[in-house]
Amino acid sequence: xxxxxxxxxxxxxxxxxxxxxxxxxxxxxxxxxxxxxxxxxxxxxxxxxxxxxxxxxxxxxxxxxxxxxxxxxxxxxxxxxxxxxxxxxxxxxxxxxxxxxxxxxxxxxxxxxxxxxxxxxxxxxxxxxxxxxxxxxxxxxxxxxxxxxxxxxxxxxxxxxxxxxxxxxxxxxxxxxxxxxxxxxxxxxxxxxxxxxxxxxxxxxxxxxxxxxxxxxxxxxxxxxxxxxxxxxxxxxxxxxxxxxxxxxxxxxxxxxxxxxxxxxxxxxxxxxxxxxxxxxxxxxxxxxxxxxxxxxxxxxxxxxxxxxxxxxxxxxxxxxxxxxxxxxxxxxxxxxxxxxxxxxxxxxxxxxxxxxxxxxxxxxxxxxxxxxxxxxxxxxxxxxxx
Amino acid sequence: xxxxxxxxxxxxxxxxxxxxxxxxxxxxxxxxxxxxxxxxxxxxxxxxxxxxxxxxxxxxxxxxxxxxxxxxxxxxxxxxxxxxxxxxxxxxxxxxxxxxxxxxxxxxxxxxxxxxxxxxxxxxxxxxxxxxxxxxxxxxxxxxxxxxxxxxxxxxxxxxxxxxxxxxxxxxxxxxxxxxxxxxxxxxxxxxxxxxxxxxxxxxxxxxxxxxxxxxxxxxxxxxxxxxxxxxxxxxxxxxxxxxxxxxxxxxxxxxxxxxxxxxxxxxxxxxxxxxxxxxxxxxxxxxxxxxxxxxxxxxxxxxxxxxxxxxxxxxxxxxxxxxxxxxxxxxxxxxxxxxxxxxxxxxxxxxxxxxxxxxxxxxxxxxxxxxxxxxxxxxxxxxxxxxxxxxxxxxxxxxxxxxxxxxxxxxxxxxxxxxxxxxxxxxxxxxxxxxxxxxxxxxxxxxxxxxxxxxxxxxxxxxxxxxxxxxxxxxxxxxxxxxxxxxxxxxxxxxxxxxxxxxxxxxxxxxxxxxxxx
Numbered sequence: 001x002x003x004x005x006x007x008x009x010x011x012x013x014x015x016x017x018x019x020x021x022x023x024x025x026x027x028x029x030x031x032x033x034x035x036x037x038x039x040x041x042x043x044x045x046x047x048x049x050x051x052x053x054x055x056x057x058x059x060x061x062x063x064x065x066x067x068x069x070x071x072x073x074x075x076x077x078x079x080x081x082x083x084x085x086x087x088x089x090x091x092x093x094x095x096x097x098x099x100x101x102x103x104x105x106x107x108x109x110x111x112x113x114x115x116x117x118x119x120x121x122x123x124x125x126x127x128x129x130x131x132x133x134x135x136x137x138x139x140x141x142x143x144x145x146x147x148x149x150x151x152x153x154x155x156x157x158x159x160x161x162x163x164x165x166x167x168x169x170x171x172x173x174x175x176x177x178x179x180x181x182x183x184x185x186x187x188x189x190x191x192x193x194x195x196x197x198x199x200x201x202x203x204x205x206x207x208x209x210x211x212x213x214x215x216x217x218x219x220x221x222x223x224x225x226x227x228x229x230x231x232x233x234x235x236x237x238x239x240x241x242x243x244x245x246x247x248x249x250x251x252x253x254x255x256x257x258x259x260x261x262x263x264x265x266x267x268x269x270x271x272x273x274x275x276x277x278x279x280x281x282x283x284x285x286x287x288x289x290x291x292x293x294x295x296x297x298x299x300x301x302x303x304x305x306x307x308x309x310x311x312x313x314x315x316x317x318x319x320x321x322x323x324x325x326x327x328x329x330x331x332x333x334x335x336x337x338x339x340x341x342x343x344x345x346x347x348x349x350x351x352x353x354x355x356x357x358x359x360x361x362x363x364x365x366x367x368x369x370x371x372x373x374x375x376x377x378x379x380x381x382x383x384x385x386x387x
Numbered sequence: 388x389x390x391x392x393x394x395x396x397x398x399x400x401x402x403x404x405x406x407x408x409x410x411x412x413x414x415x416x417x418x419x420x421x422x423x424x425x426x427x428x429x430x431x432x433x434x435x436x437x438x439x440x441x442x443x444x445x446x447x448x449x450x451x452x453x454x455x456x457x458x459x460x461x462x463x464x465x466x467x468x469x470x471x472x473x474x475x476x477x478x479x480x481x482x483x484x485x486x487x488x489x490x491x492x493x494x495x496x497x498x499x500x501x502x503x504x505x506x507x508x509x510x511x512x513x514x515x516x517x518x519x520x521x522x523x524x525x526x527x528x529x530x531x532x533x534x535x536x537x538x539x540x541x542x543x544x545x546x547x548x549x550x551x552x553x554x555x556x557x558x559x560x561x562x563x564x565x566x567x568x569x570x571x572x573x574x575x576x577x578x579x580x581x582x583x584x585x586x587x588x589x590x591x592x593x594x595x596x597x598x599x600x601x602x603x604x605x606x607x608x609x610x611x612x613x614x615x616x617x618x619x620x621x622x623x624x625x626x627x628x629x630x631x632x633x634x635x636x637x638x639x640x641x642x643x644x645x646x647x648x649x650x651x652x653x654x655x656x657x658x659x660x661x662x663x664x665x666x667x668x669x670x671x672x673x674x675x676x677x678x679x680x681x682x683x684x685x686x687x688x689x690x691x692x693x694x695x696x697x698x699x700x701x702x703x704x705x706x707x708x709x710x711x712x713x714x715x716x717x718x719x720x721x722x723x724x725x726x727x728x729x730x731x732x733x734x735x736x737x738x739x740x741x742x743x744x745x746x747x748x749x750x751x752x753x754x755x756x757x758x759x760x761x762x763x764x765x766x767x768x769x770x771x772x773x774x775x776x777x778x779x780x781x782x783x784x785x786x787x788x789x790x791x792x793x794x795x796x797x798x799x800x801x802x803x804x805x806x807x808x809x810x811x812x813x814x815x816x817x818x819x820x821x822x823x824x825x826x827x828x829x830x831x832x833x834x835x836x837x838x839x840x841x842x843x844x845x846x847x848x849x850x851x852x853x854x855x856x857x858x859x860x861x862x863x864x865x866x867x868x869x870x871x872x873x874x875x876x877x878x879x880x881x882x883x884x885x886x887x888x889x890x891x892x893x894x895x896x897x898x899x900x901x902x903x904x905x906x
Contacts (some may be wrong), residue, residue: 109445254764255757262754265743272701272740273755273808274726332745 008288015059016167016377017325017341024345028352035355036348039230042223047158047302049347051076051295052235053340054316056292056325057247060339061284062250063322064264066331067116067123067290071130077307079105084147084306087154095156102293108134109289110282116386117281131315139308148305158302162233170225171232175385178224182217189213236298243291247336260284264331318365321346344368392582393438393551398432400437407433408447409606415551415599417720420573420583422593424624425603425825431586433474434603435553439473440466455553474540474557476825480531485815487511489528490615491545497899514542518572532687534565541572552576553584557826558592562686562853563888570596588827589854591623602627629829637860640839644863645676646713648847649816654708656696657736666692666703667871674816674847679838681862682851683887690851691735694818698732699725712816712873726755731814733805734820735851741805744794744837748786749775751793751804756812778807781832799830806837817841818849823857833862855884869889 022264030038035041062069079101108130115126149155151241165172189209196203201208227233250255259280262270271277295314300306325342327334349370353363389627393415398803400408415421423431438451440460444612451458460466463473463735478532482850487507496506511524528536536558544552554573558566566589573583573596599766602609612619625636656661667689674680684690695702697710710717713726716884719725722824725732736742737767740893742751752775753760760770772822775789781802786796793804804824809817819838823831838861842848852858858865859882867890875890 079837097837148770166774189808192484253766253768255761255766256764258750258754258766262743265745266739266781269742270754272698272732272734272810274699274723276721276723332743 016108016346016381017338017374020374021345021348022342022346024352028348028355032352032355035226035335036352037226039226041351042226042263043230043234043356044292044346045347045351046237046240048351050240050342051106051298051302052314052347053343054243054291054298055314056321056343057243057336058288060322060325060327060334060336061251061260062123062313063319063329064260064331065141065268065281067262067281067284069112069123069127069130069136069285069292070236070315071112071127071321072288072295072318073311073316074131074294075108075292075311076132076299076314077107077309077311078108078138078141079293079296080096080248081138081147081308082328083144083154084150085141087126087150088147094151097154098297099311101297102290105291105293105296106286107289108292112289113282116285123285127273141205142306142308144308145252146305146307148303149214150301151305154300155301156235157158157239158236158298160235161231162235162238164232169229169293171228174224174228174232177233178221178228181224183215185220186213189206193387209276239294241300242292244336244340247317251336256280256283261332264333266332288330314379317346318343320371324371326378342374345374350351394450394452395438396433396450396452397568398434398447398451399439400433400442400447406604408437411606411608413602413608413611414883415582415584416594417596418577418580418582420577420585422585422587422597422600423603424587424590424593426628426829429603429628429701429827430606431603433467433606435473435555435584435586438466439463439471439553450775468725470548471553472544472547472549473553474537474544474555476556478533478536479537480528480539482537484526485525486515486522486531486539486542487524489539490514490524490546492543492647494547502575510546511542514545515539515616517545519568520604525823528783531615534561534686536567537561537569538775540574543674546708549581551584553586555586556588558587558589563855563891564685566592585839588669588825590624591625591856593668594619594621600624600792604628604630605636615882625828628827636828636832636856638836638839639861640843642677642679642842642863644678645845647673647866648676649674650709650711651697652709652711654696654710655706656703657705659703661703665739665871667696670708670873672866672873673754674846674849676847677816677842678840679848679850679861679865681858681865682849682866682868683855683858683891684868685855685881685891687870688705688868688891690868691820693868694732694820694849694851694869697725698722698730698818700730708833726812729813729815731755731809731812733802733809733817733819733822735824737801737805742793742801747781748784748796748804749789749794750776752789752811756806767808774811782807782810784839799826799833802826802830802834806834810841814846816847816849818851820851821853822850823852823854836891855887859884891903 025036025289055076059072061067081103086092087094089236110131112126115121116123137266156292157281162173193203193209202211251260259270260273262273262275263280265276296311299310303310322334323329323339323340323342324345325335325338327338346367349367350363353366390625391414395411395413396413399406409433411430413434423434425431426664437447440462441652443461444459451460458466458469481492484492490511491507491833496503496510504572508524515522515524518538518541520535520542522535529541531539532655541552554614557569561569570592573585585593597614599611599613601611602624604627626749627684651672655665656667658666670693672680682690682693692702696706697719700706701722704878710719717728721727727856738744749771753771757766760767760774772789778784779786779789784800784803784807786800787801793801796804806822822838823834826834838848838850850861852861862882863879865877865879865882865887866873867887869891874902877886877890
């Protein structure tokens with residue numbers, strides 16, 4: 001028991017938000033009489049939040065470098081509008097339009113990155129300008145109208161599911177994916193533990209380790225079972241999963257990731273250590289532009305329309321997700337995984353409050369308080385440890 | 388009135404997991420200069436924070452008697468009301484406010500809430516005169532040098548009718564000239580009856596001005612000595628601080644000097660903010676393999692500017708001149724190019740420019756040489772751990788784990804991490820800017836040993852230091868700079884504080900030692 005309390009105390013920061021997420025989920029499960037964890041709602045949760053989560057991945061990189069990007073909602077809308085013009089008005093094939101849209105996102109990112117990294121204008125100002133500029137451009141290219149409908153192949157990005165292997169009531173692919181992922185996860189954890197032991201690092205006791213694996217295995221399989229009993233794995237979940245893995249890998253294991261953290265931690269020291277700080281900043285913004293484009297495409301596909309008001313306030317949700325997930329506004333601290341958890345906290349709150357019939361007015365207020373409390377909790381923890 | 392203005396009895400202060408102060412006793416006589424000496428982490432600053440109310444009454448054990456009265460300060464405000472003023476190592480001035488505004492900040496001269504500027508300016512003028520600073524009270528603090536800022540801090544203390552002035556490392560950032568000034572000022576205050584507590588690592592200053600000295604080690608009071616009665620020497624203080632005799636402050640070494648490693652020819656650099664002002668003017672110097680070359684100079688002489696402009700043009704504009712490494716001309720147009728050319732630069736301010744404080748030791752060490760640990764841009768973390776562990780042992784970094792955040796390390800250990808980072812990048816030429824600033828005596832010795840080992844491996848080392856004994860003790864050859872020029876070149880044998888000081892204040896062209904062979 002003592003070991004558990006110790007483990008808990010040491011990892012409050014790391015696991016705090018997961019615990020918060022679980023508590024919020026349980027709360028709304030009770031309040032909605034189980035509606036929240038119905039298979040259809042779990043699937044909906046993913047579909048509803050996918051575009052915010054994609055933004056949060058890019059945003060956490062921007063925040064780690066010590067900047068902010070207020071323009072992502074407008075950029076997402078603008079790219080969505082471009083894709084609609086290309087596919088609906090010009091009749092281009094979806095894949096060409098998607099590639100062109102991503103390129104447009106990269107260009108927009110490069111534009112903003114240039115001002116931030118090379119001209120040294122604070123990102124807050126550059127992206128505030130971008131927020132207005134690209135919202136304006138969206139309205140101009142759409143001439144104030146919505147464009148729809150998109151071709152079928154395109155909307156499948158957001159509304160389609162990975163096809164089932166056989167015609168079964170519960171989706172086999174989802175179940176198998178869950179099992180396969182569990183096995184991979186356990187193998188990876190075992191390998192990590194062996195290595196830790198080899199380097200004489202302190203490892204958690206065997207009992208706790210097994211408990212942790214068991215809990216995670218149950219969560220994964222319960223989740224895929226839920227998906228299986230509705231319609232299977234949404235296409236968008238596959239995309240999200242790939243993005244989360246790829247970006248976590250980049251931030252933790254590659255030189256680029258190291259450089260981003262170092263730059264955010266101390267820009268001057270990073271520069272004098274040979275890191276090309278301007279270049280890194282520039283590329284983080286290019287990356288944000290591409291992910292904003294991805295988000296815009298997902299949203300357009302989900303709505304099956306490009307509208308002038310698409311993406312309004314997306315930037316705020318994405319930024320909130322990063323801070324709830326433990327990122328520091330001063331830079332240098334934050335994780336992709338944390339941002340995803342933060343995004344899910346916001347998502348579950350939205351979804352849960354809608355299910356119990358709270359109005360949008362109350363939803364906004366409560367989300368604001370949650371953001372404030374989450375960051376206050378984080379800072380309180382940090383101070384407690386520093387004292 | 389009692390003989391002692393301040394008595395602190397049996398002070399115990401615990402932080403979670405550590406006893407920072409354990410039964411500390413100190414008595415300060417009315418009107419004396421009392422020095423507090425001890426290695427970093429000995430508890431000096433903690434003790435002063437207890438005294439000034441930063442740690443409020445109740446968070447420590449023991450008694451504080453000031454002018455015979457028991458004091459229970461809840462915050463700094465209360466201790467200041469009694470006349471206890473502390474000037475911290477990091478100056479607490481606001482750069483965008485004027486000298487006058489800073490001096491009366493929180494203590495504004497006002498009538499019914501409206502600031503009386505005439506009185507503010509007039510009183511500031513009086514205070515500045517007292518501390519010997521001839522600046523306009525309306526000058527922004529950001530526009531005057533560190534030495535003058537220190538004087539503004541003292542003027543601010545005087546404005547509060549100070550009885551006990553505490554100076555925490557007041558000369559750490561000052562050059563010899565400004566330090567000298569400050570020492571004089573302290574003696575002046577003593578004549579006026581102000582008691583001073585001085586915390587300083589510069590023992591020559593301590594022995595010069597103090598009346599008595601209290602030594603702290605590991606949170607205990609070791610001894611209190613009277614300067615006059617006990618005939619205290621610097622070595623005597625050091626042995627008290629480290630708990631052993633330190634016969635050698637600089638490790639023994641026989642230099643093996645090889646071929647010329649670096650030649651800097653006609654290096655001229657224009658000022659970063661004033662494009663028509665030369666920050667460095669026609670600098671020529673040589674550096675040989677296995678040689679430790681010192682650069683002495685007052686603050687503002689252009690030493691750091693020289694180092695940074697060579698290291699990837701990190702300072703200045705319109706840089707002209709040649710860099711010749713091992714006989715071949717090279718270009719250091721960016722930091723990464725300089726690193727690729729085998730240069731390393733350890734900055735003077737390790738917290739601001741040297742370390743990622745929120746990252747652990749391992750990541751800081753691998754940062755510059757990360758290319759050696761990667762395969763197709765993926766970092767081999769196992770190798771990284773081994774490298775960091777190896778460096779921890781070689782540099783004797785005192786830490787429970789290489790996963791410790793560098794922000795939590797002491798100054799000496801932080802400096803070892805910075806050195807370790809650069810050693811891992813395997814440079815041929817190391818430029819060390821104030822490598823032992825703010826580091827305690829024991830760790831200094833270790834840093835000196837590391838520097839000498841690097842030279843013994845055939846690396847060329849350029850050491851910039853404001854402490855003359857250090858430059859002399861460490862270097863094989865010394866260049867002296869003043870106002871952006873090299874004003875002298877002195878061999879180890881000729882070097883004395885007096886000679887260096889002469890060149891440091893000399894404004895003409897190059898003067899070489901008479902018997903020195905030029906290259």
